[in-house]
Amino acid sequence: MKLRDLGEFPFLHRLRERLPADPRVLLGVGDDCAAVALPGTTVLTTDAMIEGVHFRREWTTLTMLGAKAFAINASDILAMGGDPTFALLSLGVPQETEVEDLDAFFEGFLRAASDCGAALIGGNMSAAPCLMISVTLLGQTVHGVLARAGARVGDDVYVTGTLGDAALGLRMLQEGRSDAAAEQVKARFLCPTIRFAVSRELAARHLAHAMIDVSDGVLQDLGHLCAASRMGAVIDAPSLPLSESYQTLLGKNQWNTALTGGEDYELLFTAAQDQRETIGQLAQTSHCPITRIGHIVAQAEGLTVRGPDGTPLTVARAGFDHFRQDRK
Incomplete structure (x- = not known):
């Protein structure tokens, strides 16, 4: 069955039935906003993946793609010394997408979230010309925020x-x-x-x-x-x-x-x-x-x-940049 045949709201109803209960979530998927209990310091991150820019459908399974969408955001939370807690997921999906493929995406995403103790609490779906994924992830820092600033000479x-x-x-x-x-x-x-x-x-x-x-x-x-x-x-x-x-x-x-x-x-x-x-x-x-x-x-x-002899090496470029013309 294709998503255009099932429709947005019947799919979201099916999704809600798959979400496990979480005592931290006061209101989850289904209301205008989610409501959660957030003790201590909260860190937040967001990242996007766009078909044809970050991935190609023929390279991966939808289950793997869902897991990666969660993982790349969780990595930011971990880099701050936090534990992932709650996720918001927005999807742009072609109408011709098979419902089973979208189910597989959520299977990967929810499994990755569960492995970290995080819960999906809301998001948005829209028709789009290609698959577009945007995740906002919250985390809790029990031991303080570990930032990029703080390195010391001799470290x-x-x-x-x-x-x-x-x-x-x-x-x-x-x-x-x-x-x-x-x-x-x-x-x-x-x-x-x-x-x-x-x-x-x-x-x-x-x-x-x-x-x-x-x-x-x-x-x-x-x-x-x-x-x-x-x-x-x-x-x-x-x-x-x-x-x-x-x-x-x-x-x-x-x-x-x-x-x-x-x-x-x-x-x-x-x-x-x-x-x-x-x-x-x-x-x-x-x-x-x-x-x-x-x-x-x-x-x-x-x-x-x-280099091996202690002399400086020349590196062609520092790393990835979305907007450099020479990026691959």
Whole structure:
């Protein structure tokens, strides 16, 4: 059945029946506004995904797309040291969309939200020429807000997971590659992993001085962190964590994509040098690699990437920008 045959309100009625009860939600889907109980400090974020710009339908399933729509917003909340709580979801949907496809999208979105303890409490649907997804996500910070500002001279710079896989996965999708290494990096683009356990421990134990998620490339996002902190930084390129698939596809010493590729959704943070052992233990207990990739310096020294011999490397561009003419 197509959405134009079922209609907006019958679909929303079906959706309401799928939403689990949540004691924090006073009024959810079905009223003009949602009403929720919000103790403590609330952080909010919003992000959009547009067909033909951020994804192609032939590359992914609707279930995976729903999960990613939640994950990329949750990553922002985690980067602030928060726990996701409530989501608002607005969709622009072509009238010819199959109802089963839209059901699959919500299945992925709701499952990802449930995994983080978050609830969908409202939103909007409209007819559109292509699939357009806009999510607003709220989160609660029990241990205070962890911002981009706060890095200090001498801090170590850390990143979770591996870098450059998502951007490389996008390239493999564009090129139609399907070998084992290509499939692994494509999965990183289509199904990002958010670092919930690491974020929670960093916030609860006050280990990080500043943090940001890597959505536009580690070089560009570290630049944002440094600008907010009024600091500079040095990145040691040989220390960048590269997956086996990345090295198979590009080579061990090819760092440009790892530095500038977007949509990794890893956590990038700074911490005092005397926390190295503690952060190493956190990597083990959270089952998530955490790699020291550089250090913070005075603002006047700028942001530098050093090669194996310690000399500065030239990087073509800092990272992803929606409005650059040369973006791919």
